[in-house]
Amino acid sequence: MKHDIQLMVNGDSYSLAIDPSRTLNQVLREDLNLTGTKLGCGSGDCGACTVIVDGRSVSSCLTLAVEVDGKEILTVEGLAPSGEKLHPIQEAFIEKGAIQCGFCTPGMELSAYHLLSQNPTPSEQEIREGLSGNLCRCTGYNKIVEAISVSADRMNRKPSKRKSR
Amino acid sequence: MKRSGFDYYAPESISEAVVLLSDLGENTFVMAGGTDLLIRKRHGMIFPDAVVALKKIKGLDRISVGPKKGLVIGATALLADVAAHKGIQNKYPAISDAAKNTANVQIRNMGTVVGNLCNASPSADNAPALLALGATLSIAGPQGDRTLALEDFFLGPGLTALKPAEIVIAATVPPPPANSGAAYVHLSARGKVDCSAVCIGAHIELQGRKVNNARLFVGACAPIPMRTPRAEKTVMRKVFTEKLAEKAGAAASEEALPITDVRATQDYRNSMVAVMTKRALLLAHKRARS
Ligand SMILES: Cc1cc2nc3c(=O)[nH]c(=O)nc-3n(C[C@H](O)[C@H](O)[C@H](O)COP(=O)(O)OP(=O)(O)OC[C@H]3O[C@@H](n4cnc5c(N)ncnc54)[C@H](O)[C@@H]3O)c2cc1C
Ligand code: FES
Ligand code: FES
Numbered sequence: 001m002k003h004d005i006q007l008m009v010n011g012d013s014y015s016l017a018i019d020p021s022r023t024l025n026q027v028l029r030e031d032l033n034l035t036g037t038k039l040g041c042g043s044g045d046c047g048a049c050t051v052i053v054d055g056r057s058v059s060s061c062l063t064l065a066v067e068v069d070g071k072e073i074l075t076v077e078g079l080a081p082s083g084e085k086l087h088p089i090q091e092a093f094i095e096k097g098a099i100q101c102g103f104c105t106p107g108m109e110l111s112a113y114h115l116l117s118q119n120p121t122p123s124e125q126e127i128r129e130g131l132s133g134n135l136c137r138c139t140g141y142n143k144i145v146e147a148i149s150v151s152a153d154r155m156n157r158k159p160s161k162r163k164s165r
Numbered sequence: 166m167k168r169s170g171f172d173y174y175a176p177e178s179i180s181e182a183v184v185l186l187s188d189l190g191e192n193t194f195v196m197a198g199g200t201d202l203l204i205r206k207r208h209g210m211i212f213p214d215a216v217v218a219l220k221k222i223k224g225l226d227r228i229s230v231g232p233k234k235g236l237v238i239g240a241t242a243l244l245a246d247v248a249a250h251k252g253i254q255n256k257y258p259a260i261s262d263a264a265k266n267t268a269n270v271q272i273r274n275m276g277t278v279v280g281n282l283c284n285a286s287p288s289a290d291n292a293p294a295l296l297a298l299g300a301t302l303s304i305a306g307p308q309g310d311r312t313l314a315l316e317d318f319f320l321g322p323g324l325t326a327l328k329p330a331e332i333v334i335a336a337t338v339p340p341p342p343a344n345s346g347a348a349y350v351h352l353s354a355r356g357k358v359d360c361s362a363v364c365i366g367a368h369i370e371l372q373g374r375k376v377n378n379a380r381l382f383v384g385a386c387a388p389i390p391m392r393t394p395r396a397e398k399t400v401m402r403k404v405f406t407e408k409l410a411e412k413a414g415a416a417a418s419e420e421a422l423p424i425t426d427v428r429a430t431q432d433y434r435n436s437m438v439a440v441m442t443k444r445a446l447l448l449a450h451k452r453a454r455s
Contacts, residue, residue: 003173020216056245062203066173133271133272
């Protein structure tokens with residue numbers, strides 16, 4: 001039996017009728033065409049599918065869409081809603097060369113977003129712990145850690161920017 | 166034919182959930198965070214006809230620390246919230262350490278402590294500390310409510326003492342006795358992310374410099390998280406020293422029954438049970454003294 005759900009994704013509201021066994025990852029990518037959220041392992045290990053649900057980072061491959069009915073979801077598309085002006089985290093990723101193939105990047109950036117929302121001034125160790133659920137096959141992580149550290153500094157200097165996301 | 170989909174129910178009360186579980190039949194699964202359940206489905210280990218989700222039940226995610234009731238961790242309380250809870254960090258640091266060392270950030274934002282217990286993995290990271298601290302489980306079911314010591318809960322890998330249609334409502338840890346301390350230490354191949362190769366929960370009570378009570382549990386080294394009574398006996402009524410902790414570690418290593426698997430070899434696990442038991446005792450002792 002299909003379930004009627006209401007999703008609030010990046011500020012837009014969607015009404016959907018979905019099979020309850022479908023994951024949030026499937027619904028985002030297949031029904032809403034929001035393909036910025038990736039599917040890697042499908043088993044909670046790689047973090048490529050990370051999205052923010054009600055302020056917390058989760059693996060969308062292990063989240064049933066029916067379970068997030070009525071909740072607020074942020075995907076990588078929502079980090080730069082205008083499509084032009086990038087989020088400070090994204091700017092820093094580009095600047096620091098923290099992106100190679102880019103497959104892990106949306107998940108990395110949303111994990112960074114979650115980390116900085118909980119801890120605006122993380123140490124290097126805390127950044128690494130904050131990324132414990134995200135794998136990257138290309139960069140060796142150092143550039144990613146640097147990028148997050150730089151974006152944290154900038155976001156703290158301009159707190160108004162952070163709120164407007 | 167095996168079906169790929171399932172029906173989904175999200176009852177709003179415990180009694181409704183119990184009725185659903187009794188009515189829907191055997192191939193129905195309780196779901197808290199789903200981080201174990203959905204993986205088992207994905208790997209084709211289970212093909213649920215129906216899932217009964219607990220998240221909509223109000224108040225089931227509560228975490229409370231009180232002087233009389235001790236610590237109560239509701240069935241849908243997230244690993245992340247248990248790890249970050251100030252009251253738990255203060256009074257039950259072994260419990261918050263265990264939750265903090267389970268899985269990764271995203272999984273802790275989804276998975277629960279009680280789900281970790283109900284999944285009954287021999288390496289469940291939250292089991293040893295809760296066992297060492299004498300936790301009990303509150304269970305609701307078609308025959309009414311009951312309380313069970315966590316020590317009587319695990320029957321084998323993936324097997325628990327839950328009867329059909331029973332749900333664990335909460336895990337409760339009694340208030341820590343005076344001059345007591347507990348610790349959780351673990352070891353895994355890749356740092357924080359993967360499941361433990363060895364994990365230890367230790368609890369000791371001191372009377373002066375002597376150990377008056379000890380509870381020691383080893384995870385990932387037997388079909389269930391196991392108690393090591395000979396190691397406990399080694400420290401009982403003795404003056405606590407590092408040497409004594411080491412002796413207890415050696416005893417625990419003799420008692421543990423590890424196997425070789427992807428996470429570690431049997432030999433390595435045996436050696437590490439000794440080392441980690443000693444470390445857990447030293448930390449528990451330090452906490453008991455402060
Ligand atoms: C990438 C990844 C890494 C992981 N790392 C670790 C790790 O380091 N250490 C570790 O110990 N675990 C780890 N796990 C396993 C898992 O995340 C934990 O066991 C988690 O605590 C399970 O909680 P849950 O709420 O998601 O359980 P669920 O998947 O919802 O449930 C687990 C099982 O318990 C049953 N159940 C759940 N709640 C109840 C209840 N209240 N009453 C009766 N039955 C119930 C379900 O039917 C199911 O069989 C990992 C998992 C993933 C995907
Ligand atoms: S795709 Fe979800 S964690 Fe890898
Ligand atoms: S940039 Fe290729 S996986 Fe991270």
